[in-house]
Amino acid sequence: MPRPEAAQVARAVEAASRIFIAVHENPDADAVGSLLAMRSMLLSLGKQVHPAAPTPAPDRFAYLAGWDSIVTEPPPWPPDLGIALDCDGSDRLAGLEEALLACPTVIDIDHHRGLEPFGDIQFVVPVAAATAQLVAEIAPELDLSPTPEQASALYTGLIADTGGFRFTNTTPEALRLGADLIEAGADPAEMARLLFSVRPLAAAKLQARALSSLQEPIDGVLIATLTEADFAETGAEATDTDGLIDSFRDVTGTRAAALLKECDHDVWQVSLRGNDVDVASVAASFGGGGHLFAAGCTLTGTREAVTSRLVEALQHALEEASHDG
Numbered sequence: 001m002p003r004p005e006a007a008q009v010a011r012a013v014e015a016a017s018r019i020f021i022a023v024h025e026n027p028d029a030d031a032v033g034s035l036l037a038m039r040s041m042l043l044s045l046g047k048q049v050h051p052a053a054p055t056p057a058p059d060r061f062a063y064l065a066g067w068d069s070i071v072t073e074p075p076p077w078p079p080d081l082g083i084a085l086d087c088d089g090s091d092r093l094a095g096l097e098e099a100l101l102a103c104p105t106v107i108d109i110d111h112h113r114g115l116e117p118f119g120d121i122q123f124v125v126p127v128a129a130a131t132a133q134l135v136a137e138i139a140p141e142l143d144l145s146p147t148p149e150q151a152s153a154l155y156t157g158l159i160a161d162t163g164g165f166r167f168t169n170t171t172p173e174a175l176r177l178g179a180d181l182i183e184a185g186a187d188p189a190e191m192a193r194l195l196f197s198v199r200p201l202a203a204a205k206l207q208a209r210a211l212s213s214l215q216e217p218i219d220g221v222l223i224a225t226l227t228e229a230d231f232a233e234t235g236a237e238a239t240d241t242d243g244l245i246d247s248f249r250d251v252t253g254t255r256a257a258a259l260l261k262e263c264d265h266d267v268w269q270v271s272l273r274g275n276d277v278d279v280a281s282v283a284a285s286f287g288g289g290g291h292l293f294a295a296g297c298t299l300t301g302t303r304e305a306v307t308s309r310l311v312e313a314l315q316h317a318l319e320e321a322s323h324d325g
Contacts, residue, residue, distance in 0.1 A: 002137040005123040009083075010141035012105055012121060016081035018048045020074065022100050023085045024092035025054040026238065029195060031086040032057050033157030034109075034131045036066045037150045038085065041139060044147075050075035054094035058239040063194050064156060065149040074099035081105050084119065086131040088112035088289050109134050111161075112290060113280065129174035132157030136177055148185025155186035156195055163246060164192060168293060196243065203240035206230060210244055210259065220255035221314045222248055223307055227262045238263065241271075249273040255321075256282075256314045260299075260306060268306050271296045272314075277321045282313045 013019065021038055023031035031053070039051045050071070057070040074096060082103030084090065087110055090097050100106065106119035111128040128134055132154040139146060146154065158178055162170045165178065182188055209230040214222065226241065241261055248257040256279060259271045270288070272279035272295045280295040286309075288297025299306045 006137040018079045019081045020050045020079035021083045022052045022096045024087045025094040027053045029160030030130045030157035032061045033153040034085045034135045037153040079103045083107045089116045090118045129169045130161035146184040151181040151184035151186040155181040202236040205234040206236035217253045222254040222257040225260040245271040
């Protein structure tokens with residue numbers, strides 16, 4: 001059953017004519033899928049829509065209708081309504097934050113468990129499997145049924161954030177939504193192939209670098225690193241690491257895994273995964289955030305120093321998890 005907040009969002013949408021929708025920087029599948037589904041829904045209602053992300057939407061999502069409509073700048077016209085999707089805090093909007101928060105009405109739609117919801121209407125549901133699930137709840141409140149294009153976009157976000165319905169957030173509600181979206185026109189086999197299997201050669205070469213960096217887990221903690229040189233020498237992009245970390249936590253003896261990606265000299269984007277440990281709290285301690293078993297943050301320092309800090313924090317979290325268990 002749709003949550004009351006879905007109706008609030010729908011009423012705000014109906015009252016607006018010009019709508020600015022934005023997602024977080026380095027947008028992932030859930031962000032892009034939710035953005036494109038929402039864009040299509042609003043266009044069908046005759047709204048003027050400006051879909052944006054602070055950084056370009058990755059080419060790997062070019063199979064989704066409307067992908068090429070996503071820009072990186074605020075709208076050239078004054079919006080009536082601003083909608084932030086999948087942001088886990090307004091700061092994730094980066095260069096779009098000021099423009100979106102300046103909208104007369106701001107809506108925050110998210111499924112992260114961040115402690116800083118924002119906006120006039122907050123449709124934030126940490127137990128939801130994906131932001132795409134929340135966007136899907138809004139559709140019937142607008143008297144809309146998903147088109148095949150919208151269903152494909154929402155299904156992409158749903159299977160991405162549930163790991164193809166393998167993660168612990170795979171609830172009966174998420175599975176029912178998946179079935180509904182397939183009935184609406186999403187092709188589950190093709191969506192899974194495009195999202196999880198298709199990749200450029202550079203991404204495969206980058207994966208080899210990440211795999212070669214692995215060592216035996218240290219007291220249950222597994223660390224993989226990718227340096228600036230790894231990206232330069234393989235010709236890979238930052239988005240080519242999507243999904244890598246999820247395979248690392250399945251290495252025997254691993255309870256928590258981290259992938260460190262050097263995005264600038266001694267600046268590391270860190271992706272964390274846990275099997276039975278709260279990695280979101282670890283990420284939060286470093287200024288990041290995310291989900292209970294999937295989170296991220298950014299750290300500065302040498303590879304050795306950052307690795308040491310991460311291992312210590314993760315081992316402490318593992319000790320607490322063992323004590324609580």
